[in-house]
Each structure stands twice: as structure tokens, then as C-alpha cells.
Amino acid sequence: MKVLIFTEGGNQLGLGHISRCSSLYDELASRGIEVEFIINGLPHEIDINNYKNVKIFNWLSADFLYQHIKKTDYCIVDSYLAGEDFYQVISAKARKCLFIDDFARIKYPKGIIANPSLSTENVKYPIRDENCYLLGSQYIIIRNPFINVKRATVNTKVKEVLITLGGSDLRNITPAILNQLCSSYPELIFHVVIGKANNNLRGINKNKLQNIYVYHNVNAAEMRNIMLKSDLAITAAGQTIYELLATQTPFIPIKVAENQSNNIAGLKELSLVETVLEHDDVLLTVKVEREFEKLMDVAIRNQLVCKYKKIVDGLGTNRIINFLCRSN
Structure with missing residues (x-):
């Protein structure tokens, strides 16, 4: 059995697709299944050191797909760029x-469709005999180091804060948030995680504040450790929110892309957020600080941690791969 994983990522696309596909890759490899990871992107924007069989290549070519996919292969596709014609070929x-x-982007051909998110009720999929659906929080994908993680304690006082606004921080909002918070809270330590696709390093470093630590291209285990030592986080509302839930790290989500709307809706349905923060709001930094001040209250953070424990069980990846590997 061989599985081909097709996805994309980089400065303009973000790294969320690669993150969740890496979890599927690891699960397949752990079962002794041959996996090939094919990523559409630029090599200098993507960290591929953690994968044995990975190719950076623009796979959006019918000729390539016809030549590369064998009739015995299983395929996983996680893409916002591929049109329906490419899915038909695969x-x-x-x-x-x-x-x-994430949002019924196209009419999918024969196959399994997985929407691993908190909120899927408003996503309308057609009922077709050739499709089956894996929808909802039981299929949420997190990377291996985030499975079965428990936060040791909730500190009375906030001491350390994580800021992670996507591997590429496409909207370049990290510097503005740092300027707003680091000067207001000089006693706190801010851990800023940026990916290989982030072009905003100069804007981050120019703050020249002593309470900022910048991390580049951290792996999953390193990210988990940073989350666990942080008392709260400010994050883009993408794939990272699931890992914050898994580590029971209270967080302030910011919607930086339209495809994160369902994530925000799910957080609201579960009463995990009250205010929706959007990247293009002229008052964004003011609103972030307002939400930040709320989370300084240990009682509120304790409430969130208790809620988080019930949401992500860490078995989503396993369930998805089990379903894929069932015989036809």
C-alpha cells in the first residue's frame, strides 16, 4: 500500500495545510505504510527536514498526476488551489x-471528504452515493506531540505569553501587536513563533524590547513545549487553535483569512470566545489588549482550561486513517 499526499503552503498560502497533512503522514508512516508527501510551494518557505519522502513540486498538472499516480495508490488531497478538474483526475x-x-469549496468526485473542524453544521455537502463524510470535532487533526497532553497547572499570575499568527503571518500583524503589548506589560515574557515563510522578521526585531523571544521554524514538540510554558496565547484562527485546545492554553484568536470563519463560529458555539477579532480592524491592537486584560484573570483562564479538556481527544488523525485504510 502506498499513499500520496498532495498539499500546498508558503508565504501567501500559510502553513496550516502542511501542518495537518504532516500529522496524517506521521500516522501512516507509523503503521509501516509507504507515504510520499508532495507539496506545492517554494523550497525556501517550507521546512521539509522532518519528512523522509517529500517533494516540493507544483503538482497542479494533469500530465504529472496521470503519470505519477498508479491505480493501486491511495491519495490524500488538502488544497485551496486545485480546481475540480484536478480532483477528477486524482x-x-x-x-x-x-x-x-473546510467549507465545501468544490463539488468533490468519488472519495472520502473530511472536514475536521469544530463547526460543520453550516457547511452544506451534497448527498451522493460516491461520497462519504467525516465531519466535526472527532476528526480534528493534531500533530503527534500534542496527543494526550495535560497542562500541569494554571498560574495565578500571567508570566509568559505566546504569539503565533500563522507560519507566514500573511497580514503582518505581529509587529503591531508586539508594540501594543510589550510596552504595556514589560514584566511579561513574549514568545513569538514564526515560520520559514515569514517575511516580517525585520518588523519584529526592530521592536528591540528585552521581553521578546523569537523562535524560527520550531518543530511540533518544540511548539508544544512553548505552549505549555505559556499562560496564554494570541493566535491566528487556523490549525493552531486545535493544538492550543489540546495543550489547554487559553488563547485569543484573530481571524486572518475568510476560510477561518467556521473555526470562529465553532469557538463561539462552544462559548470559548465572545468577541470576534479581525485582522483588518483598525482597532485590532486595542481590542487585542482588551481581550488580553480579561485573560489576566486566573478565574477566566481556569474556566477555559476546563472547557478545552473536553473538546479535542487527539484521536482524529487515527480515525481518519482507519477509515481510509478500510478495504473498498
Whole structure:
């Protein structure tokens, strides 16, 4: 059995697709299944050191797909760029397909469709015999180091804060948030995590504040450790929110892309957020600080931690791969 994973990532696309596909890759590899990871992106924007069989290549070519996919292959596709025609080619060529989707982006051909998110009720999928659906929080994908993690304690006082606004921080809002918070809270330590695709390093470093620590291209275990030592986090409302839930790290989510709307809706449905913060709000930094001040209250953080424990069980990746590996 061989599985091909097709996805994309980089400065303009973010790294969320790569993150969740890496979890699927690791689960397959741990079962002794041959996996090939094919990523559409630029090499200098993507860290591929953690994968044995990975290729950086623009796979959006019908000729490439026809030549590369064998009839015995299983395929996983997680893409916002691929049109329906490419999915048709992959579905026709492969033995079995799994399509990761967030908002019913296209009409999918024969295959499994997984929407691993908190809120899927408002996403309308067509009922078709050739499709089956894996929807909702039980299929949430997190990377291996975040499974079965428990926060040791909730500190009475906030001492350390994580800021992680996507691997690329496409909206370049990290510097503004740092300027707002680091000077207001000089006694706190701010851990800023940026990815290889982040072009805003100069804007971050120019703050020249003593209470900022910048981390580059951290792996999953390193990210987990930073989360666990942080009392709260400010994050983009993408894939990272699930790992923050898994580590029971109270967080302030910021919607930086339209495809994060369902994530925000899910957080609101679970009463995990009250105010929706958007990247293009002229009062964003003021509103972030307002939410930040709320989370300084240990009682509020304790309430959130208790809620988080019930949301992500860490078995989503396992469930998805089990379903994929079932015989036709």
C-alpha cells in the first residue's frame, strides 16, 4: 500500500495545510505504510527536514498526476488551489481518495471528504452515493506531540505569553501587536513563533524590547513545549487553535483569512470566545489588549482550561486513517 499526499503552503498560502497533512503522514508512516508527501510551494518557505519522502513540486498538472499516480495508490488531497478538474483526475487514477475540506469549496468526485473542524453544521455537502463524510470535532487533526497532553497547572499570575499568527503571518500583524503589548506589560515574557515563510522578521526585531523571544521554524514538540510554558496565547484562527485546545492554553484568536470563519463560529458555539477579532480592524491592537486584560484573570483562564479538556481527544488523525485504510 502506498499513499500520496498532495498539499500546498508558503508565504501567501500559510502553513496550516502542511501542518495537518504532516500529522496524517506521521500516522501512516507509523503503521509501516509507504507515504510520499508532495507539496506545492517554494523550497525556501517550507521546512521539509522532518519528512523522509517529500517533494516540493507544483503538482497542479494533469500530465504529472496521470503519470505519477498508479491505480493501486491511495491519495490524500488538502488544497485551496486545485480546481475540480484536478480532483477528477486524482479520483479517476487512484484506488481510493481522501479530500480534506473546510467549507465545501468544490463539488468533490468519488472519495472520502473530511472536514475536521469544530463547526460543520453550516457547511452544506451534497448527498451522493460516491461520497462519504467525516465531519466535526472527532476528526480534528493534531500533530503527534500534542496527543494526550495535560497542562500541569494554571498560574495565578500571567508570566509568559505566546504569539503565533500563522507560519507566514500573511497580514503582518505581529509587529503591531508586539508594540501594543510589550510596552504595556514589560514584566511579561513574549514568545513569538514564526515560520520559514515569514517575511516580517525585520518588523519584529526592530521592536528591540528585552521581553521578546523569537523562535524560527520550531518543530511540533518544540511548539508544544512553548505552549505549555505559556499562560496564554494570541493566535491566528487556523490549525493552531486545535493544538492550543489540546495543550489547554487559553488563547485569543484573530481571524486572518475568510476560510477561518467556521473555526470562529465553532469557538463561539462552544462559548470559548465572545468577541470576534479581525485582522483588518483598525482597532485590532486595542481590542487585542482588551481581550488580553480579561485573560489576566486566573478565574477566566481556569474556566477555559476546563472547557478545552473536553473538546479535542487527539484521536482524529487515527480515525481518519482507519477509515481510509478500510478495504473498498
